[in-house]
Amino acid sequence: MNENIYPILLVEDSPEDTEATIRAFKKAGVPQPIFHCENGDEGLDFLYRRGKYIESSQAPRPSVILLDLNLPGTDGREVLAEIKKDERLRTIPVLVLTTSTDERDIEKCYQMGANSYIKKPVDFDSFLRAVERLVDYWLRFVVLPRGE
Numbered sequence: 714m715n716e717n718i719y720p721i722l723l724v725e726d727s728p729e730d731t732e733a734t735i736r737a738f739k740k741a742g743v744p745q746p747i748f749h750c751e752n753g754d755e756g757l758d759f760l761y762r763r764g765k766y767i768e769s770s771q772a773p774r775p776s777v778i779l780l781d782l783n784l785p786g787t788d789g790r791e792v793l794a795e796i797k798k799d800e801r802l803r804t805i806p807v808l809v810l811t812t813s814t815d816e817r818d819i820e821k822c823y824q825m826g827a828n829s830y831i832k833k834p835v836d837f838d839s840f841l842r843a844v845e846r847l848v849d850y851w852l853r854f855v856v857l858p859r860g861e
Contacts, residue, residue, distance in 0.1 A: 753787030797826035
């Protein structure tokens with residue numbers, strides 16, 4: 714059992730998907746706090762502790778990053794590339810959580826270092842089951858790096 718209680722970072726622009734994700738994690742009994750960023754630029758600010766996230770208490774190192782691909786501004790592909798090229802951030806698992814099933818996106822994300830590529834189920838019950846499996850694996854079974 715993984716005792717890691719570091720927070721989860723959700724980078725998602727859709728309010729509906731954000732709400733569904735947070736509800737599903739709570740329903741799955743996840744004790745980790747979930748921090749939410751609405752776009753790629755804000756997600757990078759969180760990770761690099763810039764702008765409104767300058768205080769480390771406002772932006773603790775996440776145990777896992779849930780990343781949507783189709784974000785306004787700096788999109789998820791660019792965020793993933795930035796994370797995986799940074800020596801301090803690259804060990805944080807990045808789980809791409811998206812509606813895209815484009816084979817080019819899947820291949821590119823894995824080439825850039827994504828740890829998982831998960832297609833968002835459409836209905837909430839299927840989404841909840843997917844989140845429960847994700848939680849069991851990434852937050853209860855896997856031993857995650859502590860970083861910093």
